[in-house]
Amino acid sequence: MSIHLFLSLLLALILSPIPSLSQQNDTVPCPLNFTILEQFADSNRPQVDSKIECQYILQGLRLVDSNYLQLTGNFLPPLNAASSCWSAYQTLAEKFVAGFDIRASCGFQTSWISQGCMNITTKDQFEALVGQSALNDVVSNCNQSLENNSPCASCTTSLGGLSATYLTGESIGNVSGCTAYPSIYAAAFANPYGPADHGNAKCLFQLDFAAASPGKKKRTLILIVLVACGFGLLVLIGGIWFSWHKYEEYMMKKRRKDANDKIELGLGNALESISGSTTLVKFTFEEISKATKNFARENIIGRGGYGNVYKGTLSDGSEVALKRFKNCSAAGDANFAHEVEVIASVRHVNLVALRGYCTATTHLVGHQRIIVCDLMKNGSLHDHLFGTFENKLSWPIRQRIALGTARGLAYLHDGAQPSIIHRDIKANNILLDEDFEAKVADFGLAKFTPEGMTHLSTRVAGTMGYLAPEYALYGQLTEKSDVYSFGVVMLELLSGKKALHVNNESQPSLVTDWAWTLVREGKTLDVVEDMPEKGPSEVLEKYVLVSVLCSHPQLYARPTMDQVVKMLETDLVVPSIPERPIPLVAEIDDIERYSSSGSIQLSSTVGFQTYTFESSLPRDHKGDGESSTSTTDGR
Ligand SMILES: *[C@@H]1O[C@H](CO)[C@@H](O)[C@H](O)[C@H]1NC(C)=O
Numbered sequence: 207m208s209i210h211l212f213l214s215l216l217l218a219l220i221l222s223p224i225p226s227l228s229q230q231n232d233t234v235p236c237p238l239n240f241t242i243l244e245q246f247a248d249s250n251r252p253q254v255d256s257k258i259e260c261q262y263i264l265q266g267l268r269l270v271d272s273n274y275l276q277l278t279g280n281f282l283p284p285l286n287a288a289s290s291c292w293s294a295y296q297t298l299a300e301k302f303v304a305g306f307d308i309r310a311s312c313g314f315q316t317s318w319i320s321q322g323c324m325n326i327t328t329k330d331q332f333e334a335l336v337g338q339s340a341l342n343d344v345v346s347n348c349n350q351s352l353e354n355n356s357p358c359a360s361c362t363t364s365l366g367g368l369s370a371t372y373l374t375g376e377s378i379g380n381v382s383g384c385t386a387y388p389s390i391y392a393a394a395f396a397n398p399y400g401p402a403d404h405g406n407a408k409c410l411f412q413l414d415f416a417a418a419s420p421g422k423k424k425r426t427l428i429l430i431v432l433v434a435c436g437f438g439l440l441v442l443i444g445g446i447w448f449s450w451h452k453y454e455e456y457m458m459k460k461r462r463k464d465a466n467d468k469i470e471l472g473l474g475n476a477l478e479s480i481s482g483s484t485t486l487v488k489f490t491f492e493e494i495s496k497a498t499k500n501f502a503r504e505n506i507i508g509r510g511g512y513g514n515v516y517k518g519t520l521s522d523g524s525e526v527a528l529k530r531f532k533n534c535s536a537a538g539d540a541n542f543a544h545e546v547e548v549i550a551s552v553r554h555v556n557l558v559a560l561r562g563y564c565t566a567t568t569h570l571v572g573h574q575r576i577i578v579c580d581l582m583k584n585g586s587l588h589d590h591l592f593g594t595f596e597n598k599l600s601w602p603i604r605q606r607i608a609l610g611t612a613r614g615l616a617y618l619h620d621g622a623q624p625s626i627i628h629r630d631i632k633a634n635n636i637l638l639d640e641d642f643e644a645k646v647a648d649f650g651l652a653k654f655t656p657e658g659m660t661h662l663s664t665r666v667a668g669t670m671g672y673l674a675p676e677y678a679l680y681g682q683l684t685e686k687s688d689v690y691s692f693g694v695v696m697l698e699l700l701s702g703k704k705a706l707h708v709n710n711e712s713q714p715s716l717v718t719d720w721a722w723t724l725v726r727e728g729k730t731l732d733v734v735e736d737m738p739e740k741g742p743s744e745v746l747e748k749y750v751l752v753s754v755l756c757s758h759p760q761l762y763a764r765p766t767m768d769q770v771v772k773m774l775e776t777d778l779v780v781p782s783i784p785e786r787p788i789p790l791v792a793e794i795d796d797i798e799r800y801s802s803s804g805s806i807q808l809s810s811t812v813g814f815q816t817y818t819f820e821s822s823l824p825r826d827h828k829g830d831g832e833s834s835t836s837t838t839d840g841r
C-alpha cells in the first residue's frame with residue numbers, strides 16, 4: 207500500500223511540469239473559467255495574422271478576468287496559478303487556432319497574467335482608488351444593455367475618462383494593464399448582464415459571437431463564396447476605374463504641387479532674411495514680454511490645461527499668438543527645442559505655422575516655455591459654433607472649413623515626415639484666418655508615431671466626446687483616432703450641436719450617436735442645422751455621411767484622411783456605412799439582412815478593403831433609395 211503511494215508520488219513528481227519545480231510555490235489549478243469563451247469562437251474560422259490573433263487572445267482573457275472578478279472580487283488569478291492558467295488558455299486556443307503558442311507568439315511572460323495595473327488586485331482597491339463619484343458616473347452610463355452603439359459609446363466614453371484620470375500609473379506587462387481595468391470592472395459590476403453577455407462582450411471586449419449553428423454552416427459558406435466572387439468582380443472593375451482615376455489625380459496633384467513649390471519658395475526666402483538658415487526664431491524673454499505687454503490679463507485669448515494663450519504684437523508690427531507652458535523645468539529644454547524644430551518643419555496652408563519659441567528663467571515666475579504662432583483673426587471654430595460670434599456661418603464657409611481641416615490632417619498623417627497623430631482634434635483647435643481658411647492648431651499633445659503603425663500608449667490624451675472608443679478604452683492610438691475626432695468636429699460643424707450635449711430628455715448624448723440614429727432612419731438631412739446659403743441637398747447629405755463614417759465606433763470602418771479629402775473634393779461616392787461588423791462566419795440571417803440593406807462588409811479587423819470600390823450610391827445604404835430621394839426633393 208505504502209509502496210503504491212510512494213510510486214504514484216514519484217510518478218507525479220516526474221510528470222509534473224518543470225516550472226513548478228523551479229518556482230518556490232507549487233502550482234495551483236487555474237481559477238479562471240475559460241469555458242465561457244467557447245461561444246465566441248468557431249473552429250472553421252480562418253487564421254488571421256498573429257498580431258490580430260494576439261489582440262483577440264487579450265480581449266478574451268480580459269473577459270475571463272472580468273468573470274473571475276465578478277465571482278471572487280479579484281481582478282487576476284494568483285501568481286502561483288499563472289502557468290496553469292496559460293496552459294488552460296492554450297488548451298482552449300488549440301481548438302480554434304491549432305499550433306498557435308500564445309505566450310511565444312504574443313510575447314507574454316508567464317507572470318503577467320497575474321500582474322496588472324498599479325498593484326491593484328481587488329475590487330475594493332479599485333473602488334477606493336477611483337472614488338464614489340467616478341464609479342457612480344460609470345454605473346449611470348453602463349447600467350444598461352450595451353448591445354447598441356449609443357449606450358455602448360456613452361459607457362466606453364465614461365470608462366475612457368476613468369483610465370485617463372485615475373489609472374495613470376504603471377502597468378506590468380501588456381496583458382491586463384490599466385487601460386483594460388475599467389472594462390473588466392464595468393462588465394463585472396456596473397452592468398447587470400455580466401461579462402459573457404453578448405452586448406458587453408461586443409462593446410467592452412470587442413468580441414462577437416461567431417459560432418454558426420451546424421445546419422446553417424453550408425449555406426453560409428456558399429453565400430460567402432458567392433459574395434466573395436461578386437466582390438472580386440467589383441474589385442476588378444473598381445480597380446480599373448480606380449487606377450485610371452488615380453492617374454488623373456496624380457497629374458492634377460503634380461500640377462498643384464509645382465504651383466505650391468513656388469509659393470513655398472517665396473515664403474522661405476522672406477523668412478530666411480529674419481532668422482538666417484532656419485525659419486524658426488528664438489525670441490528673448492524681453493521681446494515676448496514687450497509683445498504681450500508683460501502678459502497682460504486683457505491679452506489672454508485662451509486658457510488650457512497647459513497654460514494660457516496670449517495675443518501679442520511683435521516689434522515689426524505683426525500680430526502673433528503666444529502659448530505659455532506652465533510648470534516646466536529647464537531640464538527638458540533641449541528636447542523641447544528639438545520638438546519645436548520638428549513641428550516648425552511641418553508646413554501646410556491648413557496647419558498653424560510656428561514662428562518661433564522662447565525658453566527663459568525669470569526670478570518672478572520661474573522657468574518659461576513659450577511658443578509663438580501667427581495670430582488667427584477669426585478665432586476658433588468653437589467660438590463661431592458655440593461661442594461669442596453672433597452670425598451663423600454660411601454653408602460655403604463651413605464647407606471651406608471642413609475641406610481645409612481635412613487637408614491639414616491628411617498632411618499631418620501622410621505628408622509630414624515623421625507622420626504626426628494629432629490626438630486632440632476638436633473645434634477649439636480649428637482656427638480660422640481672415641479668409642476663414644481653417645488652420646489646425648495645437649501640436650502640443652501630438653507625439654510622433656514610431657516606426658510601425660499602431661502602438662499602445664499608456665496615457666490617453668484628448669477631450670471627452672471627441673475620443674475614439676478604442677483609444678479611450680485601450681489606449682490604442684492610430685491615425686484613425688484622429689479620423690474619429692475629425693468626424694465629430696464635422697458633425698458639430700454641420701449640426702451646430704456639441705460633441706457631448708444634453709438632449710431633449712436631458713440625457714447626455716454624443717453627437718455621433720444622434721446623427722447615426724437620424725441617418726439610419728433615413729433622415730440624413732435632419733442632421734444639418736439651418737444656416738445661410740444652405741447648399742444643395744446632395745452635397746449636404748454627402749458631408750453628413752462622410753462625417754458619420756469617420757466617427758464610426760469600429761476603427762476598421764473609418765476611411766483615412768486622404769480618402770476623406772478625396773470624397774469631399776471629388777464626386778467619389780461615399781461607401782455604405784457598415785451597421786456593425788459581421789463576424790467572419792456569420793449567421794445566414796445576418797448576411798441576408800446586411801445584403802438587403804445594401805451594406806455588405808465581411809469584416810475582419812484587417813482593414814477597409816471594400817472601401818474605395820463600393821459601388822452603391824450614398825443614399826443606397828438605407829436600402830430605400832426612392833423614399834430618401836423624395837425626402838430630399840420634398841425640402
Ligand atoms: C464555466 O462557465 C460555464 C459557462 O458559463 C459554466 O457552464 C461552467 O459551470 C463554469 N465552470 C466552472 C468551473 O465554474
Ligand SMILES: *[C@@H]1O[C@H](CO)[C@@H](O)[C@H](O)[C@H]1NC(C)=O
Pocket residue numbers: 260261312313314379380
Ligand atoms: C507584449 O510585450 C512584449 C515585450 O514587452 C512584446 O514582445 C510583445 O509583442 C507584446 N505583445 C503584444 C500583443 O502587444
Ligand SMILES: *[C@@H]1O[C@H](CO)[C@@H](O)[C@H](O)[C@H]1NC(C)=O
Pocket residue numbers: 324325375376
Ligand atoms: C507593486 O508591489 C511591489 C511589491 O510589493 C513593489 O515592489 C512595487 O513597487 C509596486 N508597484 C507599484 C506601482 O506600486
Ligand SMILES: *[C@@H]1O[C@H](CO)[C@@H](O)[C@H](O)[C@H]1NC(C)=O
Pocket residue numbers: 345349395396397398
Ligand atoms: C442598475 O439599474 C437598476 C434599475 O434601473 C438597479 O436596480 C440596479 O441596482 C442598478 N445597478 C447598479 C450596479 O447600480
